[in-house]
Amino acid sequence: MKLALEQAALARDEKEIPVGCIIADADGKIIGRGRNRCEKSRNPLAHAELEAISEACASLGDWRLVGCTLFVTLEPCPMCAGAIINARIGTVVFGAREPNSGSCGSILNLFEENFGHHPAIYGGVLEAECQAILSDFFKRLREQSPPPQAPSE
Numbered sequence: 001m002k003l004a005l006e007q008a009a010l011a012r013d014e015k016e017i018p019v020g021c022i023i024a025d026a027d028g029k030i031i032g033r034g035r036n037r038c039e040k041s042r043n044p045l046a047h048a049e050l051e052a053i054s055e056a057c058a059s060l061g062d063w064r065l066v067g068c069t070l071f072v073t074l075e076p077c078p079m080c081a082g083a084i085i086n087a088r089i090g091t092v093v094f095g096a097r098e099p100n101s102g103s104c105g106s107i108l109n110l111f112e113e114n115f116g117h118h119p120a121i122y123g124g125v126l127e128a129e130c131q132a133i134l135s136d137f138f139k140r141l142r143e144q145s146p147p148p149q150a151p152s153e
Contacts, residue, residue: 001126003030004071007048008133018133019074021048023056023089026067032056034093048072049080053087064138065089073130075123080108084119092119095130115147 007020016036024033026097031042034051049072057063067092070084082101084092092111094104103110104121111118 001071001073001093001153002132003033003127004073004095005126005129005133006050007033008073011037011048012133013041018137019048019072021052021070021072023065024069024071025056025060026053031047031059031068033100038124045079046049047077047080049076050083053089059088063087069093069126073126074098074134075104075106076121077101078103078110084105084117085117090115091122093122095123095124097123097127 002023004020007022008018009020011020012018015039016039019036021034022030025031032052032055034048034053034055036048037046037051040046049070051064052070054066054116056068067090070089071093073095075096075098076092076097078101092104097106099106101107104123111122112120132145
């Protein structure tokens with residue numbers, strides 16, 4: 001998870017929402033890294049998990065990531081949970097909960113639904129550190145943005 005936090009810090013430094021992701025194979029070797037890049041790419045698909053999954057698939061030469069573990073600093077959204085299911089990732093480890101779109105139990109748990117693959121889930125790993133980088137990012141963003149002005153008549 002510490003490596004995922006490093007990816008989150010890189011995203012933060014690029015003025016992206018600081019979410020980072022790492023994928024390790026069954027032997028613990030890092031085969032995929034990712035961080036949010038939605039702002040830079042102007043693409044809502046540029047989530048950390050999808051970037052890491054793409055790199056891991058390229059590393060293995062296969063779209064199936066059976067036996068792999070995905071570490072991500074924020075609970076996956078429905079899109080990323082779907083990609084995790086489709087890639088057959090065996091284990092998902094996440095840090096902070098995502099009360100607005102979390103799909104590993106916060107809103108719903110897509111991994112419990114009637115899909116053909118059900119990864120193991122471990123949440124709350126380094127949760128305080130993962131939450132802190134997000135909270136600090138949004139606090140600074142609010143401080144930099146002036147409050148909205150009331151329309152003049």
